[in-house]
Amino acid sequence: MSSVRTVPTLDDVARKAGVSTATVSRCLNSPERVVERTRTKVMRAVEDLGYTPNFGAKVMAAKRTFTIGAIIPTMENAIFARGLQAFQEELHARGYTLLVSSTSYRPEIEAEQVRALVARGADGLLLIGYARHPDLYRYLRQREIPTLLAWAFLPGADQPCIGFDNRRSMQALANKVIAMGHRDIAMISGIVEGNDRAEGRRQGIIDALLENGMDPAAMPIIETPYDIDNGAEAFEQLLRGGTRPTVVMCGNDVLAAGAMRRARELGISVPDDISITGFDDIELARILTPSLTTVHVPHREMGRRAAAELVRMVEHESKGQPEQLDSSIMLRDSLKRIP
């Protein structure tokens, strides 16, 4: 059908320029090793033919790709988007290309994507959180793929990671909430199974309760996927059960936004009738009415540092330095002091 004008190869360029393939290759990869006159001749041929090197062949021969892969649970969440954007910008500045894929929070898809990226020659990998099957870690180690975990910091983890301590951060917020007089606390949590961040956040609240001599078992918890509508639904469900809590602490800002929306729909005033808190401090938090009390996480900073460290790992300048970032509590209007 279509004219089978085949894609030009190194060979075509060499022939057209009247030199060997080695010379063309050198022109492209280490121009200083070839004399001016030859180089311009070759470059002309490259232009004329519209030649672009075949990446697969290149990788196979050279064993380096200058590609970093990142695998995130979902692209829909602003948290990852932010950090990843910074990650990508930093990588680009260092001459690396970022390839992203997502897993919809499904471990088996993550494993698949890891293999896909490794097979495609990724020099290094960025993964979210530390909870995953040992086999996957074993695979990565065997392949000697530098891997950095982000969005989590587990003191003493054996994988290099960069992030913050989800548990401690949430504990700090819960302590604040308690200090403001709240005793009837409820929580809307993300799905904990296979998600160390969600798990850490839930534990953080429990830690705070214990610390203050309260009973964690008495706290109503609803576990639901991260999603606005789910937040709304969970909030309503929480209200149906027995005594109304004075505060609903949410596993992230998105859930909190859903809860606030439903509160409004039900004619319940935040924070006068009930307080609500979030986690992440995405832009949403400042836009909501009332503005959302939450835990601020330095996403961009994390993305940037992750890129720097991962490149160092790939270039064998570091074995992976764990790095803990600070989170901070953003007190805003959605949380009210109880008399």
Next chain:
Amino acid sequence: MSSVRTVPTLDDVARKAGVSTATVSRCLNSPERVVERTRTKVMRAVEDLGYTPNFGAKVMAAKRTFTIGAIIPTMENAIFARGLQAFQEELHARGYTLLVSSTSYRPEIEAEQVRALVARGADGLLLIGYARHPDLYRYLRQREIPTLLAWAFLPGADQPCIGFDNRRSMQALANKVIAMGHRDIAMISGIVEGNDRAEGRRQGIIDALLENGMDPAAMPIIETPYDIDNGAEAFEQLLRGGTRPTVVMCGNDVLAAGAMRRARELGISVPDDISITGFDDIELARILTPSLTTVHVPHREMGRRAAAELVRMVEHESKGQPEQLDSSIMLRDSLKRIP
């Protein structure tokens, strides 16, 4: 330093299983062509060695990658995130892997990413909008890379595209606004240069003004990057100039959210003192107080259809069928009728 335990190859597997490389290859790619007994023997060897095929070599030999590339302006915008998530899910269901990269709205980076993805053997490409340098289109055509443009629909464009007519959609919204009695309209637009979506939306408002015998030149327009803070800034700037508009139409929901935040900060009531509209209908729109009047775009639907069509193109079952989706106006609380 580290034991140089080299990565296992097809050859290693073949040797270990006592068969030829061809047989191993067949076991992996068309298992039905090899007898049960041999297959299990080979699979065992694969397991034992932890073998994963080298993608580069595979591509080079087979010329197919089952990889689709998508290049978006930014990951930070929920619009693309949504559609892309659906795109990825659909692709995954069809056995393709999606690789994403972003450009920060910079054309030269886009060109670079296109080449990176093509070099890596992407079977097909998803690009956003149609405005880009002819050279890039030429390159794609020469390489015979099936390319689908999304998030835009230009009647009569020569590239296959899937999306909606930004201009008509915004025109419809503006007509509605005018029908509700507004005469003093101002606009906060995204950067138009090199962004056909932003351009279309601006033109749409102008079309509506002309249609209603109003003077487009009299409409204040502020052009600013898509970003909440910029929306806020632009809103304030708009108020400083002469007569206060009765409505501010924004190029997207994010800008509108910024405008609403600033309005609240300035003690201006929406919609009593001033109306505000957006575009895209991201989740934000329903959460804002007051809820945002905007144009609804079926992002997920678009992502899903784009995946289906692009796969058809890659598999030579379609040459690229342009597809126009419908948008609709979501009338909500941020827009008020003027007496």
Next chain:
DNA sequence: GAATCAAATGTAAGCGCTTACAGTACGGGT
């Protein structure tokens, strides 16, 4: 038990590139 033929497997030629090593050209010292 020989002949036949389909199914299973093996052989080996690339795919497009990099790079160790070999070859060539040329200027300068003796």
Next chain:
DNA sequence: ACCCGTACTGTAAGCGCTTACATTTGATTC
């Protein structure tokens, strides 16, 4: 005129895989 060293450039061997084609195997038939 000869020898050397230096600076380029060419030759050719892979890199790990797929696949056309050749060969072997083994079930089936007469």
